[in-house]
Amino acid sequence: MKVSEVPQDITYYEGEKRACYALNDKGKYVIVTSTGWNDEAVVNSLAVEELAEHLEETRKEVFAGTRSPLYYHMESRQMNPRILAKTAGLAVFRVKRHFHPEIFARLKPSLLARYAKALALSVEELKTVPEKRDERGNSK
Amino acid sequence: MTTELITKETLANGRTYIHRTSAHCETGVTSALFRDKGLDISEPMIFGIGSGIFFGHLPFIKQTGLPVSTFRSIPGLVFKKAAKRLGVKVFRKRFRNQQKGMDELRRVIRTGQIVAVTTNIYWLSFFPRRYRFNFSGHNFIVLYENENGFRISDPALLEYTTDCSTHDMERARFARGPMEARGLMYYPLSVNPDHDIRKACITGMKDSCKQMLKIPIPLFGVKGMRYLAKKVIKWPDKLGYVEACRQLAHILRLQEEMGTGGAGFRFMYAAFLQEAAELFGSEELAELSQEMTAIGDIWREFAVVSARIIKQRGQSEETFAKVGGLMLICAGREEQLFKDLDKVARKLKA
Numbered sequence: 047m048k049v050s051e052v053p054q055d056i057t058y059y060e061g062e063k064r065a066c067y068a069l070n071d072k073g074k075y076v077i078v079t080s081t082g083w084n085d086e087a088v089v090n091s092l093a094v095e096e097l098a099e100h101l102e103e104t105r106k107e108v109f110a111g112t113r114s115p116l117y118y119h120m121e122s123r124q125m126n127p128r129i130l131a132k133t134a135g136l137a138v139f140r141v142k143r144h145f146h147p148e149i150f151a152r153l154k155p156s157l158l159a160r161y162a163k164a165l166a167l168s169v170e171e172l173k174t175v176p177e178k179r180d181e182r183g184n185s186k
Numbered sequence: 187m188t189t190e191l192i193t194k195e196t197l198a199n200g201r202t203y204i205h206r207t208s209a210h211c212e213t214g215v216t217s218a219l220f221r222d223k224g225l226d227i228s229e230p231m232i233f234g235i236g237s238g239i240f241f242g243h244l245p246f247i248k249q250t251g252l253p254v255s256t257f258r259s260i261p262g263l264v265f266k267k268a269a270k271r272l273g274v275k276v277f278r279k280r281f282r283n284q285q286k287g288m289d290e291l292r293r294v295i296r297t298g299q300i301v302a303v304t305t306n307i308y309w310l311s312f313f314p315r316r317y318r319f320n321f322s323g324h325n326f327i328v329l330y331e332n333e334n335g336f337r338i339s340d341p342a343l344l345e346y347t348t349d350c351s352t353h354d355m356e357r358a359r360f361a362r363g364p365m366e367a368r369g370l371m372y373y374p375l376s377v378n379p380d381h382d383i384r385k386a387c388i389t390g391m392k393d394s395c396k397q398m399l400k401i402p403i404p405l406f407g408v409k410g411m412r413y414l415a416k417k418v419i420k421w422p423d424k425l426g427y428v429e430a431c432r433q434l435a436h437i438l439r440l441q442e443e444m445g446t447g448g449a450g451f452r453f454m455y456a457a458f459l460q461e462a463a464e465l466f467g468s469e470e471l472a473e474l475s476q477e478m479t480a481i482g483d484i485w486r487e488f489a490v491v492s493a494r495i496i497k498q499r500g501q502s503e504e505t506f507a508k509v510g511g512l513m514l515i516c517a518g519r520e521e522q523l524f525k526d527l528d529k530v531a532r533k534l535k536a
Binding site for chain 1: 207208209229230250308316317319320342343345353357361362363431432435436438439442449453454456457460461479482483486489490492493496497
């Protein structure tokens with residue numbers, strides 16, 4: 047790859063740049079910054095959209111009453127039951143039980159506080175899910 | 187644009203730290219740590235000496251449900267190997283207790299020693315949002331404490347130093363999950379003044395050849411590439427088109443995105459070979475560097491063709507057979523290259 051071939055397609059890194067190695071006119075390797083590459087954007091947005099899509103489905107399930115808000119917030123933090131259980135310091139089977147809305151509704155405040163801390167949310171946020179789709183999909 | 191990008195910072199004990207942009211987090215951090223101790227060494231050199239180049243297909247390790255293919259050695263290994271081969275004594279520690287981990291970090295940076303930490307990208311809010319996936323393996327350097335939390339230098343992402351809040355730092359260092367860092371922090375203690383860089387280069391090259399050619403498991407090195415290439419060709423029939431695209435996209439993300447400097451580290455290795463060629467005055471190494479560049483360009487083409495397939499969802503003329511074929515070409519040429527490199531490295535004198 048030559049310096050002139052380093053992709054400068056899009057301002058993809060939210061204004062940040064990344065660097066890669068490329069050959070200059072004299073055939074020597076130098077480090078060059080890149081603002082982004084379209085082909086990379088394709089695969090990154092595929093992954094981001096997939097997460098967002100999944101989260102949206104979960105959000106609907108919470109409103110339909112088949113899952114608890116805890117499940118939604120776990121997914122929005124890109125965790126799975128195992129990671130959430132470790133972070134909150136609980137057993138996996140207990141965490142999974144709390145994905146049922148009726149069980150989640152009966153949880154003690156101390157346990158809710160524990161989940162809120164693990165997910166870096168307030169207890170109020172933990173009990174509800176957003177009215178609208180989270181467009182950013184990826185994170186808070 | 188092509189010149190070095192430098193920002194300066196003053197550390198707790200009044201010393202100056204120079205931030206340089208690099209192409210990959212671990213090698214960039216290692217090179218910055220060593221430079222801080224007075225061992226002036228470039229990022230590609232660290233990559234070559236630490237034998238960072240690799241290929242592995244790991245169907246049993248899943249990231250967001252998809253098998254991982256890696257273009258580099260295990261995170262942390264480059265630092266360890268480079269330190270050993272250059273005679274650098276290092277401090278490396280994980281913590282069970284979060285508070286102790288944070289206290290120790292504060293204590294060390296107060297003395298003016300810069301510290302590298304391993305973190306989970308998801309919790310780093312200075313990262314572009316679309317890159318914040320749950321992945322515990324990002325390294326950066328902590329410089330000193332300030333009113334916002336910590337001043338850090340992330341050579342692989344930013345052209346300048348930035349702030350990281352205490353909350354982000356705690357969550358990122360102690361995030362639970364696969365490959366958890368458990369607050370890993372590391373820094374060099376001392377550099378052996380009469381280290382032998384030529385010997386280190388030779389050891390690094392031989393080790394890389396071994397990793398690429400000699401591991402007797404068909405998932406690693408050149409064999410791993412062939413194995414994966416054959417799988418890629420069969421994907422559309424076996425998994426259906428959509429799933430095949432997902433899997434292919436995942437390979438591409440690991441190849442181009444995860445701070446690889448493009449083409450899955452192949453250009454960085456070519457840069458190393460070029461620097462080594464100058465060091466040894468070896469014509470053969472210079473030729474190998476050119477060959478590595480050519481291989482990197484094929485990997486690049488692989489990415490372009492794959493992205494076309496994924497974007498056009500079956501409308502394009504490109505096929506999975508073609509991308510698999512490109513990967514097989516890479517495998518063949520890399521096999522020859524590492525065989526040649528092994529011969530050349532044996533002839534070099536330390």
